[in-house]
Amino acid sequence: MDGVFGLCRKKSAGVSVRPPLFSGVFFEEQQAVDEFVADYDTFGQIIDKGCHEFLAGDTLRSKSRYAALDETAVFGSICRHEFPQRFLNMKHGERLAYPVYLLKKAHQNKGDKCLLLLYDIACLLETHLKNRGHLDMLEKTTLGGVPIFHVYGHCAFCQLTYSPRVLTGCGLTDGEAMERLWSYLRRFAKSTKEMRPSHRIDVLTSALLHYMHQEYVLI
Template sequence: MGLLCRHDRVLWLVNMRTAGEKQYYVLVLLETLFQHLPANIRVGVLYDIACQLHRSCVKYGFLDRYLDHILFAVSVFHAFGHRWPCQMIYHPLKCCRFGFTNDKGCERFWHSISKLISYLRVSGVR
């Protein structure tokens, strides 16, 4: 899983050791990001299931120190797969400060390194 900036540059990568995207990967990436930013900065987070991530943060206190500084939005491609109320709150065109960001930087990055996947795949646990 990767964290990219607005200009589609890789900031951090996490090696996923379990099947499926788990929320703790995103939480650790965001925690790492905020440790390297000034305390008063606002960050927009485009994520496929940002609605669920935001709900978990509020419900369980994840990223409590930074929650006031995060704007959550569901990436454009995935927003239309969400229910209408979710789209009204988390669609980037409905949220301030996201503009026409298409959030396809991760897909472009994964495509650019796709030839490395077979060489870097973990085949066993030691």
């Protein structure tokens, strides 16, 4: 999982007059996401600043940074084989409510299967889930670690605990698949930030479908 703030959308771009043509293909229904985030007690989350001064997950810092934006970023997930999975539009900074939402969705789709999750701040997410009492999610999730290049920005304890190179089941997975996907999607940033919400989702979904096809051809 990861978020990219290069794919924002301006408030001045207007509102949709129709639902997206590709509704539900990759992007979660926005009203459901907004309601979940609004009801989620982000002020009760405990952020471990001892690891690093991360902006991700920090509610207070994300309150007023994006006044001119209607959608601040895209948050999403990708599988180990680099096929896009589920995505959502963010309306704030990278709050922990967003990965929790996608993690819940992943468990609904995968049933009782245990998931191995790689995320830039997996250490903070694991602490957050423990503090919030989400034991059911932790039982079915191995918060596998921090992607191989991001882990060096963490403290020594996190590097020894969350590096993909020390985790059973990771193999040689580097966890940076989302960064490769963002590198591809950023080429659409200038045009999509001026689009209405439904048009933006259609363009990004088309791009994701093309990316998936390219991955399939390579495999």
